[in-house]
Amino acid sequence: MQKLTGAPGAPEPNERDREVGHRRRLALSALLACAVLVGAVSLGALAQQPAPAAESDPPTVEIQAELPPEVGEPAATPEPTPTPVPAFDFTQPAPETAAVEDDWFSDAVFIGDSRTDGLRLYSGIRGADFLAYKSLMIFHVVGNDKVDRKAVPLNGVGDKKTVLEWLDEKQYAKVYLMFGVNELGYGDDAAFTDAFSRTVDEIRARQPEAVVYIQSLVPIEPEKAYKTNPAAWLNNDNVARYNELLRQVCADKGVVYVDVAAALTDETGVLPPEGTTDGIHFTRSWYEKWYACLKTHTVDPAEYAAGQPVAETEEMSE
Numbered sequence: 001m002q003k004l005t006g007a008p009g010a011p012e013p014n015e016r017d018r019e020v021g022h023r024r025r026l027a028l029s030a031l032l033a034c035a036v037l038v039g040a041v042s043l044g045a046l047a048q049q050p051a052p053a054a055e056s057d058p059p060t061v062e063i064q065a066e067l068p069p070e071v072g073e074p075a076a077t078p079e080p081t082p083t084p085v086p087a088f089d090f091t092q093p094a095p096e097t098a099a100v101e102d103d104w105f106s107d108a109v110f111i112g113d114s115r116t117d118g119l120r121l122y123s124g125i126r127g128a129d130f131l132a133y134k135s136l137m138i139f140h141v142v143g144n145d146k147v148d149r150k151a152v153p154l155n156g157v158g159d160k161k162t163v164l165e166w167l168d169e170k171q172y173a174k175v176y177l178m179f180g181v182n183e184l185g186y187g188d189d190a191a192f193t194d195a196f197s198r199t200v201d202e203i204r205a206r207q208p209e210a211v212v213y214i215q216s217l218v219p220i221e222p223e224k225a226y227k228t229n230p231a232a233w234l235n236n237d238n239v240a241r242y243n244e245l246l247r248q249v250c251a252d253k254g255v256v257y258v259d260v261a262a263a264l265t266d267e268t269g270v271l272p273p274e275g276t277t278d279g280i281h282f283t284r285s286w287y288e289k290w291y292a293c294l295k296t297h298t299v300d301p302a303e304y305a306a307g308q309p310v311a312e313t314e315e316m317s318e
Helices: 015-048 102-107 114-122 138-142 163-169 182-186 189-206 222-228 236-253 260-264 284-295 301-306 310-317
Strands: 108-112 129-132 151-154 157-162 174-178 211-215 256-258
Touching (some): 102 284, 114 129, 114 284, 138 163, 138 182, 174 189, 182 236, 236 256, 260 284
Parallel strands (some): 108 129, 174 211, 211 256
């Protein structure tokens, strides 16, 4: 059988044509390989190039609008200026005030003679301490070159100590003094004034927070007093003079003067007969009047402190 080699009627390729075709194919393959190589190199170069810098944002300017005061931050509220405390005028007696409660005297001490002891016994006062004794004088509190300090009981009973020793043991908010009737016969106004001034200093050294009250002497009832004690020095002219001395001590030392005499005397300035048992000491109802006077004549501690004399304040701070 005859072998078929091509399409019917097509001429059979010779050797040369086969070689030309083979060379063409080789050249085409080489061109294709070069193109692939060139492309790879180009892509690698592109990959190694730095990325283009991003466009920088335009610079910004922070603008803060100035707001009117009522729109912006609220202004700081100024601290209120404290109202100054009025200073008490120690040249004047304690003014009449609303009556305090009975327990207002629970931190008070009363220092004086038998009249003050009668206040403890008959007025109705409760809670206060009393350093009061028959015939006690202001000289017995601080002593001088003629009179020694005298020991007295607390509230009329028990152990006896000097007034200043008792004041060393307990702190009070108010200290009341009443002396002078027994001292009228002492006959030395300067010594009386000096003893009161030194007593105030001694009290302040021991009771720095206390308000100190000096009570006026109460005039006598002359007829009954003469029967009790006919001494010439026991008269209302001397009482009035000693009250002026006490007012001067209050003004100089910065302590409160309480005009008890105004509450216990009649329109003539004399102790009425119905208010006294012996012309000097009082009946129960008059002790109650005395207590009522004290309840309506008190001084604010802040005003008391604000009115202190400059010299006294400096001495206390030292």
